[in-house]
Each structure stands twice: as C-alpha cells, then as structure tokens.
Amino acid sequence: xxxxxxxxxxxxxxxxxxxxxxxxxxxxxxxxxxxxxxxxxxxxxxxxxxxxxxxxxxxxxxxxxxxxxxxxxxxxxxxxxxxxxxxxxxxxxxxxxxxxxxxxxxxxxxxxxxxxxxxxxxxxxxxxxxxxxxxxxxxxxxxxxxxxxxxxxxxxxxxxxxxxxxxxxxxxxxxxxxxxxxxxx
Numbered sequence: 001x002x003x004x005x006x007x008x009x010x011x012x013x014x015x016x017x018x019x020x021x022x023x024x025x026x027x028x029x030x031x032x033x034x035x036x037x038x039x040x041x042x043x044x045x046x047x048x049x050x051x052x053x054x055x056x057x058x059x060x061x062x063x064x065x066x067x068x069x070x071x072x073x074x075x076x077x078x079x080x081x082x083x084x085x086x087x088x089x090x091x092x093x094x095x096x097x098x099x100x101x102x103x104x105x106x107x108x109x110x111x112x113x114x115x116x117x118x119x120x121x122x123x124x125x126x127x128x129x130x131x132x133x134x135x136x137x138x139x140x141x142x143x144x145x146x147x148x149x150x151x152x153x154x155x156x157x158x159x160x161x162x163x164x165x166x167x168x169x170x171x172x173x174x175x176x177x178x179x180x181x182x183x184x185x
Contacts, residue, residue, distance in 0.1 A: 004085055004092055006118040013116065013123055017082045020094035020114040022047045022145065025123060036146030046146050049114060050075045051129065052106055052139035065107055072105050075144075078112060091117045098132070109133035 003023060005014040014023040023046070025034045038044045053076040057063045061071045073080060081102075083094035096102075096112045103109070113128040131137040149160050 004087055006090070006092060006116060006123075008118055008120065010121060011118060011123075013118055015092060015094070015116060017085050017094065019048055019079050019081065020083045020096075021049070022116075022123075032151060034148055034151070036148055038146075043146065045144065048075060048079045048144045049127075050140065050142035050144060051078045051112060052076055052108070052110070052137075052141075054140045054142040068107070070105055070107060075142075077102055077106055083112075083114070091115055108135070108137040108139070110137060110139075 003014050003016055005012055007013070007028075010028060011025065012028055013025045015021065016023050022035055024037075026032065027034075036043070036046055038046050053072055056074045057072075061073060062069055063072075064070070078096060081096055083096045086093045086095065093113055093115045098106075098109045098111075109132040111128075111130040111132050113126075115126040115128070117124045117126075125143070127141060129139065129141065149157055
C-alpha cells in the first residue's frame with residue numbers, strides 16, 4: 001500500500017493510495033495523533049471516501065439503469081481502489097478514472113480527484129469530480145473521516161464540538177422507503 005506524506009514545521013500528514021485515505025495527521029512536537037487508527041472493537045475503518053454512492057442500495061448493492069442491473073459494494077467504488085498519486089512540493093493529488101472494470105459496476109465515465117494541501121495548522125481537502133461521458137451522471141460524494149476523540153486522558157467526548165468555518169445550509173434528501181430498489185434512465 002503506497003504511503004505518501006505532506007510535512008511542515010508543525011505537522012506531518014500521511015495518505016494511502018487505497019481510496020486516497022488520510023492515514024495519519026500528527027503534531028510533530030507532541031506526537032499527538034488526530035486521526036482514528038481503526039479498532040475492530042468499535043470501527044475498523046479510518047477515513048474512507050464515498051463515491052459515487054453513499055451507503056448501499058435498497059437491493060443489497062444491486063441497481064438497474066437502462067434495463068441493465070449493476071452491483072456496487074457498500075459505499076461504492078473509490079473506497080476499494082488504488083488511486084494514482086501525483087505529488088507536488090506542497091500538495092498531493094490522487095486520481096481515479098473510469099475504466100472497464102469500474103464501468104461494469106457504475107456505467108458512467110468520470111475523472112475523480114482528491115487534493116490535499118497542508119497549511120500551517122490546517123489540512124485542506126478538495127474533491128473534483130468530472131463527468132467525462134456524454135450523458136448525465138448521477139452520483140453522491142461523502143467523506144467519512146474518523147477523528148480521535150477525546151485526545152487527552154482528562155477529557156471526555158462531550159468536551160468537543162464540531163464547527164464549520166461559515167454558515168451552511170444542509171438539506172437531507174429522503175428517498176421513497178416503500179420501494180425496494182430504484183430504477184434510473
């Protein structure tokens with residue numbers, strides 16, 4: 001599993017080519033690890049990216065488009081793929097393009113990128129998804145980061161809050177739960 005890293009005077013962040021996942025985000029001075037390292041007792045995952053589907057379909061991963069049935073694992077494609085790593089001085093870009101193996105699971109041509117840039121005390125993440133085909137491409141994108149919390153022995157989970165840098169309007173899409181599966185196309 002290829003591991004690449006970004007580092008500055010304060011932090012070191014490491015990433016895997018598998019899913020473009022954040023492996024670690026650590027304070028170099030204190031050694032404090034901010035990212036969850038996986039534990040079978042609670043959750044063995046770490047930081048998967050969910051594209052082009054979040055969760056699974058109503059029919060255990062099966063879905064139909066234009067009369068043809070396809071199958072994707074839980075949380076889709078990117079999570080299970082090795083991405084092409086392109087490193088630059090101050091950023092890492094990981095890329096996945098549709099190919100015959102992926103088109104057999106998701107019949108839409110795409111170009112997927114995840115970019116990491118480490119600033120003084122911040123790791124910026126940018127996702128770019130491009131429809132490279134000729135028809136509309138339905139998709140979802142989700143991030144599922146795992147953070148260590150609490151960080152210190154004298155803290156509890158309730159000591160922490162999650163804040164966004166600006167006001168966001170969030171909308172939940174509710175699907176028809178009466179149907180076992182959906183057909184598009």
